[in-house]
Amino acid sequence: MEKVGSSGLTPVDRVLDGLRGFGAHYTEFTRGFAAHLGLYSTDAAALVEILYAEDNGAPLSPARLSERISLSSGATTALLNRLERAGHIVRSREQPDRRIVTLRSSPEIQGPGREYFGPLAEHMGALLQKYSPAEVARFEEFLGDLQVTMDAVLAEQRE
Secondary structure: OOOOOOOOOOHHHHHHHHHHHHHHHHHHHHHHHHHHHOOOHHHHHHHHHHHHHHHOOOOOOHHHHHHHHOOOHHHHHHHHHHHHHOOOEEEEOOOOOOOOOEEEEOHHHHHHHHHHHHHHHHHHHHHHOOOOHHHHHHHHHHHHHHHHHHHHHHHHHHO
């Protein structure tokens, strides 16, 4: 049985509460980015997903973006049209199958994106420096397991 702390929460409860808090803060950063750029919050969330995927070497297709931000394909198309008109993204056909569209950030948005999220990335990097490589590896394992679990629950809910 887990020991309940003075807050009345178990360690698992406190971890889950911390994850919810992180999610809320990240959403707040995305809303701030939207305001900074004069975008709808959903458009900014999509732009952040596009930038993040591109930074990780796995640019998104419109269908994958639609899944990531939980919008219908029609709503995603309208959103992408707005971002493209604003000069924030470009759509390209980079795959051997020319029907597949790849979403890329425009050079004009990369600077503002790094400027806005750069301090957060720097602070998060500094925070992780406090932990040993073994601890960071455990965090990485936990977050990977968390992602798989959440993906599975979301898939179940879609069915």
